[in-house]
Amino acid sequence: MGILVVGSVALDSIKTAAGSQDDVLGGSATYFSVSASYFAPVSVIAVVGEDFPEEHVSFLSKKGIDTSGLQRQKGNTFRWKGEYSADMNTATTLETQLNVFADFSPQMMDAHRNHESLFLGNIDPDLQRVVLQQMNKPRVIACDTMNYWINHKREALLKTLALIDILVINDAETRQLAEEINLLKAARRILSWGPKTLVVKRGEYGALMVSPKAMFGVPAFPLEEVVDPTGAGDSFAGGFMGFLAASGASDDAALRKAVVCGSVMASFNVSEFGPRRLADLTYPEIKARFQEFHRLTAFEHI
């Protein structure tokens, strides 16, 4: 039931309406793995530089995350500096230093090849395929991407999409990838390229899952306090994949519960800077928030 995730580990400098923090532990693989760790064992494949604090590695290990695939290379860690709009819906990148992430070459241990679930975080789609092709037939393969790869490596991305089960992206990426403004038409077009399921993350508006036979929509959990939206999408993906891995299923009922688990984890993540709130959760808290999602969305028949 193990999950292998490949992605970024970063040091972020973040400014939001709630304040600002420098050198916060970040990156897609970080948020994903901490979130997923509440559901199933996780192994991370990523790269950090010489400047990466050892305490962050200890933190991941203490969450039970296998960091044997976390390479330390000469140079500095990937750094992102960004600022959010007052409504927290838009991030403006102030600075990106790829550093050691620029030449990232994912290194797999033999033990990684047999993980049942694979999450290809937002990296070069050619590298995503390098990882995928070294795996020993995982039961579930999911993938994220971003506007940069959609624009600059479209053909490579389409090759990756042909090999995966589930694509987890946001609504702007969905429209951009499909070159179609209607979200449902865009989703159906993307499904024709390979993935059996598309999960569209819509930030404060929730998530929509589309497969050839079913649609599932859930609102985001309304919160009075949003401190830092960084990593919400990766926390979502972590909860989503974590639940699927733990359940051993990937039918429609399991996928729906997985989308809600993703929404639960994203709702916790945004309430503090970085992955701090994710870090100190308990499974009973997660389950209680899941039940709150039930109360939020339940209605009887007419």
Add this chain to the structure above:
Amino acid sequence: MGILVVGSVALDSIKTAAGSQDDVLGGSATYFSVSASYFAPVSVIAVVGEDFPEEHVSFLSKKGIDTSGLQRQKGNTFRWKGEYSADMNTATTLETQLNVFADFSPQMMDAHRNHESLFLGNIDPDLQRVVLQQMNKPRVIACDTMNYWINHKREALLKTLALIDILVINDAETRQLAEEINLLKAARRILSWGPKTLVVKRGEYGALMVSPKAMFGVPAFPLEEVVDPTGAGDSFAGGFMGFLAASGASDDAALRKAVVCGSVMASFNVSEFGPRRLADLTYPEIKARFQEFHRLTAFEHI
């Protein structure tokens, strides 16, 4: 179980990515009453001019709507001309001719005073109160408003809000009215001013209902074809109030089902220009779409 609605009846000229149409029957009271007519008897209080085609009055009557409160005044009917962005999310007003609507003075028949439900459509909040104060204690009073009244008649609007049960507005109006960017905080602030329930319409993202004790969220129905968003909010309000009137209840369970009925009616309305799709619905179609909302949003416990 009758509903009284006061609002506008208009002739709209609409341009969307799907085409353009001139002199389409429109106005908040029109969309509201056609939508609500599938659930409960509706009476309309509104004004039209000498140019208003008699066939539109016949159409409303044929839907079983009581038009005895529809005044015909010297001059022309209220006209709105607008264009929607390619994603259908933003309307740009190209021209507004208030015409007879500028001096609208709602005229009530005695029979109107005993309606059980009252919907105060988007008109001057002072006029909303004139109507409300002539009523004989309706069981449910709901109200809509818009940015113009929030900006220009804030004190009058707050007086109206103190007298109503349910406010039905969109998310931008919620933030603007509360002067608060966080939607949930904004909702709670507005509830402190009188309404027991706030229903926030979020267009393609669905609806969120907030009361002191409960929250309910539902996504919009994903549609491959959106032809004309005009009147979606009023169709929503019509389905919402229609269900409440028909059920005779206004507890949390009834309010939740009412929000879904509103979402059902809005989802039908946007699929053709003007109220054309609303006009030819059947109750079995409405019930089937309600069930599709169930399938869209259902998930099991973990």
